[in-house]
Amino acid sequence: MRCMYRIWRVDTLYWRHAQTSHHSPLPPFIHAELRQIVKSALESCERDIFNELDKFLKPSGIPAKDRAPMWAALWQLIFTFKDLTQTFKEAGRLANVHPAFDACTTATEQLYVAIMSFYGSHYRQASNLKVSLQCLDSTHMPSSTLRHEVGDIFQHARHERGAFHEYIQTSPNELDRLLKTLVVDLEVKRLGNRRGRGRAPVEMVLIPSPDLYPGSDDEDDMEMAG
Numbered sequence: 164m165r166c167m168y169r170i171w172r173v174d175t176l177y178w179r180h181a182q183t184s185h186h187s188p189l190p191p192f193i194h195a196e197l198r199q200i201v202k203s204a205l206e207s208c209e210r211d212i213f214n215e216l217d218k219f220l221k222p223s224g225i226p227a228k229d230r231a232p233m234w235a236a237l238w239q240l241i242f243t244f245k246d247l248t249q250t251f252k253e254a255g256r257l258a259n260v261h262p263a264f265d266a267c268t269t270a271t272e273q274l275y276v277a278i279m280s281f282y283g284s285h286y287r288q289a290s291n292l293k294v295s296l297q298c299l300d301s302t303h304m305p306s307s308t309l310r311h312e313v314g315d316i317f318q319h320a321r322h323e324r325g326a327f328h329e330y331i332q333t334s335p336n337e338l339d340r341l342l343k344t345l346v347v348d349l350e351v352k353r354l355g356n357r358r359g360r361g362r363a364p365v366e367m368v369l370i371p372s373p374d375l376y377p378g379s380d381d382e383d384d385m386e387m388a389g
Contacts, residue, residue, distance in 0.1 A: 164205065164209075164240075164243065165239050167201045167204050170198070171198050171201045171202055171205060172246070172250075176194050177189060212236055216233075216237075216281065219285065233285075234286070235317075240278045241282065241342070241346070244278060248268075251264075279345040286349075328347055332348075
């Protein structure tokens with residue numbers, strides 16, 4: 164979804180012939196057609212995601228197998244709508260050009276707040292912060308290469324999590340302050356409550372899949388930590 168959003172969002176795309184190293188701007192009509200294709204795909208993807216999230220409208224324990232995909236999907240949505248909302252704010256001059264500008268801006272902001280509230284209501288529970296990578300076992304993802312690539316992405320998130328929390332908590336940006344209130348403060352507080360168990364103050368337990376890290380049975384081996 165993030166990849167498609169970037170294609171739709173970027174002003175200029177470039178192409179390169181397989182036999183050269185030279186990059187050229189994509190012709191405008193091809194770029195416009197590609198943006199329409201990506202826009203349709205984004206709308207379909209968004210509907211599918213929200214339909215799946217509807218199953219979890221009531222804040223409760225999230226099944227272990229769903230925690231990692233749901234966590235990743237929600238953060239994709241948060242980052243996407245954060246950027247989109249900021250784009251509307253920066254393009255305020257267009258309000259006088261397009262009659263639906265204000266309505267689109269309001270709808271986007273409301274959806275952004277709803278997504279953050281949804282995330283906060285579910286991941287404020289300590290049990291849901293134990294993220295299992297069962298979705299990366301050979302049954303759900305036969306490709307060993309793909310399993311390790313996705314596993315590495317979660318590891319990257321583990322290393323960057325603390326720095327991201329610190330950035331949001333000190334950012335003067337209006338959207339970042341909203342993200343801080345609805346998501347980050349609640350999450351850091353919940354994670355910080357684990358201090359009494361001898362863990363670092365900002366962390367998230369990441370339970371590996373045996374197919375991804377053979378021989379690793381201890382949930383303490385991997386932590387989503389800052």
